[in-house]
Amino acid sequence: MKLLIIAGPPSAGKTCLTKQIVRRFQNEMKIAYLKIDVVKAYEDIELSKEFNIPTKKIYSGDLCPDHAGVMVLEDALDWAQSHRADLFIVESAGLCLRCSPYLNQGLGIIVLSSISGIHAPEKMGAMVSLADIAVVTKIDLVSQAEREVLIQKIKEVHRKVMLFETNALQGTSLNRLYDQITNSPPIDKDTLALRGNPPLGTCTICVGKKEVGWKHHFGVIRKLDGHTAEYLYRGE
Amino acid sequence: MIKEITISPGEDKSRDKENFDFITFRAGETISIVGPTGSGKTAFITDIELMAQGDTSTKRVVTINGKPPTDETRYDPSLKPIAMITQNTKCFADLSVEEFLLIHARARKITEKHLAVKTMELANKFTGEKIKKDNRVTVLSGGQTRSLLIADALMIGAAPIILLDEIENAGIFKQEVIEIIRNTSKIIIFVTHDPVIALLTKKRLIMENGAVKKIIVQNEAETGAAKNLIEIDKRMGVIRDNLRAGYEITKDLLNVSFA
Numbered sequence A: 001m002k003l004l005i006i007a008g009p010p011s012a013g014k015t016c017l018t019k020q021i022v023r024r025f026q027n028e029m030k031i032a033y034l035k036i037d038v039v040k041a042y043e044d045i046e047l048s049k050e051f052n053i054p055t056k057k058i059y060s061g062d063l064c065p066d067h068a069g070v071m072v073l074e075d076a077l078d079w080a081q082s083h084r085a086d087l088f089i090v091e092s093a094g095l096c097l098r099c100s101p102y103l104n105q106g107l108g109i110i111v112l113s114s115i116s117g118i119h120a121p122e123k124m125g126a127m128v129s130l131a132d133i134a135v136v137t138k139i140d141l142v143s144q145a146e147r148e149v150l151i152q153k154i155k156e157v158h159r160k161v162m163l164f165e166t167n168a169l170q171g172t173s174l175n176r177l178y179d180q181i182t183n184s185p186p187i188d189k190d191t192l193a194l195r196g197n198p199p200l201g202t203c204t205i206c207v208g209k210k211e212v213g214w215k216h217h218f219g220v221i222r223k224l225d226g227h228t229a230e231y232l233y234r235g236e
Numbered sequence B: 001m002i003k004e005i006t007i008s009p010g011e012d013k014s015r016d017k018e019n020f021d022f023i024t025f026r027a028g029e030t031i032s033i034v035g036p037t038g039s040g041k042t043a044f045i046t047d048i049e050l051m052a053q054g055d056t057s058t059k060r061v062v063t064i065n066g067k068p069p070t071d072e073t074r075y076d077p078s079l080k081p082i083a084m085i086t087q088n089t090k091c092f093a094d095l096s097v098e099e100f101l102l103i104h105a106r107a108r109k110i111t112e113k114h115l116a117v118k119t120m121e122l123a124n125k126f127t128g129e130k131i132k133k134d135n136r137v138t139v140l141s142g143g144q145t146r147s148l149l150i151a152d153a154l155m156i157g158a159a160p161i162i163l164l165d166e167i168e169n170a171g172i173f174k175q176e177v178i179e180i181i182r183n184t185s186k187i188i189i190f191v192t193h194d195p196v197i198a199l200l201t202k203k204r205l206i207m208e209n210g211a212v213k214k215i216i217v218q219n220e221a222e223t224g225a226a227k228n229l230i231e232i233d234k235r236m237g238v239i240r241d242n243l244r245a246g247y248e249i250t251k252d253l254l255n256v257s258f259a
């Protein structure tokens, strides 16, 4: 089974891109789809209606969506395999900009919209810098010069990323992306691991303590000035 | 070196094959694309910009010097031989004009000195409202944005193929633009509703229902007609300027002298 992890900020065009990929491969491969979102998502219903493929969603709720993704992925792979999927597409809400959902196998795709602002690539950290492929959408809405300025910015964050530009509503000029998917080797479930470093462990905030100010907490804390000063603070 | 660019037929909006064998544009040619709104003019030049390989909604295939473009030329802006001015008159990048131009120059790997200043000077020839280097591109007017992007395409895109989508609609000095880009060794394609531009180009493509319907090659009668039209157009320009400046239009002004 091939694995595709598609991440990116809200409304970047992840679902539109997914639909183009499904449309292209539905006659060649059995496809399964999982959407990981924080609060609300309808993609599972949309895609199963439009393409009649097995779909599923989970809400990460209090967890960061990437954290949730890591937790459920093993079960999700079993689920996709139980549907005999040849291609498993995971769409992640990607709201946590600290982490990135990509794994050491399969393809990691960051979707960015041409109108999301010129500083978006820098602000999104690992979600961009650890991706294999960046797809820039909504190129129908901006000038060529502005597209090229955004591409330059992405390249300055991640020099080796493979870049594609598309109007995701029409799926223009995606042939080379499709080639990448075709050539992507199947994953080996037993050796799957996160590509990036996860953030430092949990702390009292993570477990629901609401007081503001570092003195009230222990675990990994940080003051306004300086870095993680007393690395593991255990309270006074 | 770009000697020629060839477009192989795709499908119209009803999914019927386009009725031509292939269309070739050669270096030094000017072309206009005309037809009603929605007929596929923008789609046609977008195919060229993307160097479509049957992977756009029209299914056209574009070759350069008789060969399909390499992936590098398709996807690396610094190798792309095509600059396009789209119909969009807004920039979303939160950058100053100078920063925008400098980053774009980096993308196109152009290192010429004072490039940003030169590009702005050229842009200011096309627009009445002057652009300054620390203006944010997001607050430029439609006309200013268009002027900047045309200058950018000429100076920074500096490409042998230039595509312009309805430049006449943005309130910029059309004559200046045409004057600067005519008589070059480039391939220049105008999407236009303007009869002057249409008659000044060597070839005219007529679009309908998403397909190229007809190709007309400029003849002597039309070149003559174009000269007259330019006269009328200049008059219109003078009248427009007078109106804008708050003058009343007199009889003399309306006296058009034909060439």
Ligand SMILES: Nc1nc2c(ncn2[C@@H]2O[C@H](COP(=O)(O)OP(=O)(O)OP(=O)(O)O)[C@@H](O)[C@H]2O)c(=O)[nH]1
Binding pocket: A008, A009, A010, A011, A012, A013, A014, A015, A016, A017, A093, A137, A138, A139, A140, A141, A166, A167, A168, A169, A170
């Ligand atoms: N014009 C244009 N609109 C696009 C393009 N891609 C996506 N859109 C529109 O942008 C909106 C968001 O697209 P989605 O594909 O739902 O985005 P998403 O990343 O899946 O969004 P979430 O999953 O909600 O975070 C929709 O209204 C799309 O129709 C594009 O290339 N061009």
Ligand SMILES: Nc1ncnc2c1ncn2[C@@H]1O[C@H](COP(=O)(O)OP(=O)(O)O)[C@@H](O)[C@H]1O
Binding pocket: B010, B011, B012, B013, B035, B036, B037, B038, B039, B040, B041, B042, B043, B044, B057, B058, B209, B210, B211
């Ligand atoms: N050959 C075609 N097949 C399918 N859709 C097309 C074709 N040509 C144009 N279109 C679509 O029709 C719409 C209008 O075309 P456009 O090129 O914007 O028209 P114009 O620039 O002439 O006003 C666009 O959505 C475009 O993608």
Ligand SMILES: [Mg+2]
Binding pocket: A014, A015, A016, A043, A091
């Ligand atoms: Mg979505």
Ligand SMILES: [Mg+2]
Binding pocket: B041, B042, B043, B087, B165
């Ligand atoms: Mg148009």
Ligand SMILES: [Zn+2]
Binding pocket: A064, A065, A066, A067, A096, A097, A098, A099, A199
């Ligand atoms: Zn996280």
